Amino acid sequence: MSIKVRLNPMLKSLAGGQEVVEVTGHTIGECLENLESRFPVIKQLIRDKQGQLRRYCSILVNSESTYPKELTTPVKDGDQIDIVVFFGGG
Amino acid sequence: MLTKDDLTRYERQILYADFGEEGQKRLKQSRVVVAGLGGLGCSASLYLTCAGVGHVTLIDCDRVELSNLNRQILHCEEDIGEEKPFSAAQKLAKLNSSIEVTPVFKEITERNAREIIKGANLVIDGMDNFKTRFIINKACVAEGIPFIHGGVHGLFGEVTTIIPGKTPCLACIFPEVPQREVAFPVFGVTPAVIAILQVTEAIKLLAGFGSLLTGKMLYFNGDTMDFTFCSLVKNQNCKVCGTKEV
Numbered sequence: 001m002s003i004k005v006r007l008n009p010m011l012k013s014l015a016g017g018q019e020v021v022e023v024t025g026h027t028i029g030e031c032l033e034n035l036e037s038r039f040p041v042i043k044q045l046i047r048d049k050q051g052q053l054r055r056y057c058s059i060l061v062n063s064e065s066t067y068p069k070e071l072t073t074p075v076k077d078g079d080q081i082d083i084v085v086f087f088g089g090g
Numbered sequence: 091m092l093t094k095d096d097l098t099r100y101e102r103q104i105l106y107a108d109f110g111e112e113g114q115k116r117l118k119q120s121r122v123v124v125a126g127l128g129g130l131g132c133s134a135s136l137y138l139t140c141a142g143v144g145h146v147t148l149i150d151c152d153r154v155e156l157s158n159l160n161r162q163i164l165h166c167e168e169d170i171g172e173e174k175p176f177s178a179a180q181k182l183a184k185l186n187s188s189i190e191v192t193p194v195f196k197e198i199t200e201r202n203a204r205e206i207i208k209g210a211n212l213v214i215d216g217m218d219n220f221k222t223r224f225i226i227n228k229a230c231v232a233e234g235i236p237f238i239h240g241g242v243h244g245l246f247g248e249v250t251t252i253i254p255g256k257t258p259c260l261a262c263i264f265p266e267v268p269q270r271e272v273a274f275p276v277f278g279v280t281p282a283v284i285a286i287l288q289v290t291e292a293i294k295l296l297a298g299f300g301s302l303l304t305g306k307m308l309y310f311n312g313d314t315m316d317f318t319f320c321s322l323v324k325n326q327n328c329k330v331c332g333t334k335e336v
């Protein structure tokens with residue numbers, strides 16, 4: 001099963017410049033773990049010390065919000081996950 | 091009605107076929123609120139003023155500090171300690187005396203947000219914190235006023251245009267307000283790039299031409315010099331603009 005994770009610019013810079021990373025998993029949580037195992041620095045940015053997603057991160061599947069079940073939402077072959085990081089400065 | 095001076099001042103943009111004199115008249119009749127006079131708000135209000143938007147309201151509750159001057163281009167060393175909206179308005183009045191610039195030194199809160207933006211044709215996001223952005227987002231949805239969001243971090247930036255009732259709002263994407271950042275890294279050029287994209291959206295929206303950044307976030311990466319998009323879909327369960335009972 002192949003799921004594509006699209007990384008926003010900040011995460012892309014932490015993934016060796018890759019904008020799209022193919023991962024495996026049956027839920028978003030499993031897909032993120034797969035991504036984080038390859039790019040541990042991404043985990044530091046998107047998760048807090050308890051392993052929860054930071055609130056400035058949003059997870060979309062096929063452009064739709066998955067809140068409040070970000071980590072448990074099931075995904076299927078061909079789905080696209082977007083990790084959106086809010087740039088809050090002005 | 092455009093004056094002879096208007097026709098001269100705005101001649102080069104009036105030449106743009108999809109804009110013309112009619113577009114210029116629409117800008118002249120428009121009211122835009124710039125919420126925040128930091129890096130984004132300074133550059134945005136500068137270009138709104140140049141373009142001839144008839145009424146620009148500048149809102150901020152901070153005073154100018156030395157550490158602002160790497161990016162907040164309407165404030166000078168002699169303005170340190172001044173209220174940002176008044177510091178900015180003085181420069182804009184010199185740039186274009188034919189428009190009306192209204193400085194407001196006030197904090198935007200849940201209680202006053204709707205009153206502040208009432209009657210505006212659109213609001214430009216110049217905020218430097220999540221909390222107030224979400225207050226403005228909610229107020230814009232309630233008033234049916236377009237909100238052009240911009241945000242920056244380091245050499246990264248983002249822009250999207252929110253049209254209440256038609257596009258996703260900020261709360262569709264971020265249902266919970268993120269924690270406040272203590273101090274974010276930023277080069278002056280990043281908010282300049284993003285603010286100019288926001289004003290580009292504003293001009294098109296006010297004058298009624300072109301296509302907008304609706305239903306998508308445009309990302310700018312100044313480190314690698316590329317622009318990317320992320321599609322956004324309206325969340326029917328959104329607690330700000332959703333249509334379903336939560």
